[in-house]
Amino acid sequence: MTTALPDRSKNSWLLQVLKWLWDPVGYIETTAKECGDIFTSPVVVNLGEVVFFSNPQGLQTIFTNPQQFPASGNLNKTLQPLLGSNSVILLDGEEHRTRRKLLLPPFHGEKLHACGQLICDITKNVTSQWTVNQPFTIRDTLQKITMQVIFSTVFGLNDQSRYHQLQELLSARLNAMSSPLKASLIFFPFLAKDYGFWSPGRKIIHQQKQIDQLLYAEIQERRAQEQSNRTDILSLLLSARDENGEGMSDKELRDDLITLLVGAYENTATGLAWAFYWIHHLPEVKEKLLAEIDSLGENPDPISLFKLPYLTAVWQETLRIYPVGVLTLPRLVKESIEVGGKHLEAGTIIFPCVHLLHQRQELYPEPKKFKPERFLERQFSPYEYIPFGAGARHCIGAPLAELEMKLVLATILKQYHLELADNRPVKPQRRGLAIEPGGGVKMILKGDRISPL
Numbered sequence: 001m002t003t004a005l006p007d008r009s010k011n012s013w014l015l016q017v018l019k020w021l022w023d024p025v026g027y028i029e030t031t032a033k034e035c036g037d038i039f040t041s042p043v044v045v046n047l048g049e050v051v052f053f054s055n056p057q058g059l060q061t062i063f064t065n066p067q068q069f070p071a072s073g074n075l076n077k078t079l080q081p082l083l084g085s086n087s088v089i090l091l092d093g094e095e096h097r098t099r100r101k102l103l104l105p106p107f108h109g110e111k112l113h114a115c116g117q118l119i120c121d122i123t124k125n126v127t128s129q130w131t132v133n134q135p136f137t138i139r140d141t142l143q144k145i146t147m148q149v150i151f152s153t154v155f156g157l158n159d160q161s162r163y164h165q166l167q168e169l170l171s172a173r174l175n176a177m178s179s180p181l182k183a184s185l186i187f188f189p190f191l192a193k194d195y196g197f198w199s200p201g202r203k204i205i206h207q208q209k210q211i212d213q214l215l216y217a218e219i220q221e222r223r224a225q226e227q228s229n230r231t232d233i234l235s236l237l238l239s240a241r242d243e244n245g246e247g248m249s250d251k252e253l254r255d256d257l258i259t260l261l262v263g264a265y266e267n268t269a270t271g272l273a274w275a276f277y278w279i280h281h282l283p284e285v286k287e288k289l290l291a292e293i294d295s296l297g298e299n300p301d302p303i304s305l306f307k308l309p310y311l312t313a314v315w316q317e318t319l320r321i322y323p324v325g326v327l328t329l330p331r332l333v334k335e336s337i338e339v340g341g342k343h344l345e346a347g348t349i350i351f352p353c354v355h356l357l358h359q360r361q362e363l364y365p366e367p368k369k370f371k372p373e374r375f376l377e378r379q380f381s382p383y384e385y386i387p388f389g390a391g392a393r394h395c396i397g398a399p400l401a402e403l404e405m406k407l408v409l410a411t412i413l414k415q416y417h418l419e420l421a422d423n424r425p426v427k428p429q430r431r432g433l434a435i436e437p438g439g440g441v442k443m444i445l446k447g448d449r450i451s452p453l
């Protein structure tokens with residue numbers, strides 16, 4: 001039956017915003033209990049009231065009708081201070097489609113698979129710094145790995161000292177938005193302005209300037225080099241031409257480079273941290289996974305590892321139970337329409353809610369339990385399982401994230417015997433726009449694994 005407007009929580013605006021900042025998963029779960037799977041929410045403060053949406057049939061309609069539900073880049077303005085106005089995430093319509101066509105090829109097919117060995121080598125190199133019996137936070141290691149992988153993919157190997165500086169500045173820039181309190185700088189952009197020496201905005205603006213200087217220096221140097229045999233993403237973007245024969249401007253290049261770096265490094269490290277937590281929290285999962293990885297022998301090739309069915313199911317279940325991003329990017333209602341049994345007026349902003357969709361009992365029985373087998377027993381449609389979104393803005397880096405997460409997991413599990421430093425269940429907590437395992441997952445290296453005969 002059609003109702004007039006999606007319901008909204010009876011809690012005050014302030015209470016909802018605070019809960020969203022401090023406990024986003026708790027906020028959406030309790031609000032969905034109160035209001036159902038389509039509800040109106042005031043928490044994305046820069047956009048006013050928006051609709052959180054997790055009805056699978058309705059999501060299919062939304063994702064497959066980009067004319068009626070455009071993924072308007074204008075709605076992502078809150079990301080502009082970090083990514084820039086020419087980032088693919090902020091573009092619209094034809095301009096957006098053309099840019100995606102340009103960015104997608106390096107993340108597919110042979111070009112992507114060529115990264116496999118590089119990912120394994122970087123993982124081995126970074127983890128060789130671990131010390132036996134000393135507790136450490138595995139998210140920090142994973143961040144180092146994902147940062148090095150995306151830097152090598154985007155820039156190739158060139159000016160190492162510039163990359164080190166960039167990596168440090170970028171980590172600091174993103175850490176400045178990591179805790180719930182700091183994340184309010186994203187939702188209340190006026191807080192991120194420069195109000196003088198002590199204001200957080202001043203530091204962020206300064207960091208951003210330094211990052212931009214390094215990126216522009218790299219772009220300038222590469223333009224001067226004109227090396228056509230390089231295959232890294234920056235080289236491909238530098239040689240790309242539109243139908244009028246025009247190349248990308250420095251500003252366009254800068255904005256897309258930073259978009260890829262930020263999208264890749266934070267999300268993939270967070271997804272991996274969750275995977276390490278679940279695998280070590282549930283011994284039966286770890287045992288099954290090790291048996292499968294070991295079945296490939298001493299030196300498995302990256303593509304065989306990538307194809308392992310149980311490893312694939314563990315990766316899928318990791319991104320189901322806590323999908324890194326609880327929401328996709330927003331969609332706009334172009335003309336008034338009924339969807340999922342609700343009437344939505346033209347101009348309504350919809351946020352497809354990944355977390356609530358992935359928690360639906362009828363799709364995922366016992367949704368709070370980590371059960372990779374569910375992905376071996378049935379297939380889910382692209383509108384029932386959406387860790388990378390869907391449709392017009394489906395994540396450009398999803399194939400790289402899949403390859404990287406599986407290879408980092410397999411490489412570390414095969415070589416090392418790790419344990420959780422504390423086996424209490426971890427809670428999901430906000431890290432900028434993402435949801436990470438609280439504390440970043442403390443682990444202890446017990447030693448090398450004895451290779452099976």
Ligand code: HEM
Pocket residue numbers: 088089090100259260261263264265267268271323324325327328329330387388389390391392393394395396397398400401
């Ligand atoms: C586990 C890792 C990752 C997760 C969970 C993730 C998730 C997402 C989600 C949910 C979206 C929005 C999709 C939508 O609104 O329909 C998205 C968009 C995007 N992601 Fe990812 N992502 C990951 C890794 C990456 C990587 C490795 C890259 C780059 C190499 C990347 C680059 C992007 C870009 C550029 C967009 C915007 C696409 C557009 O505006 O058309 N992401 N991602």
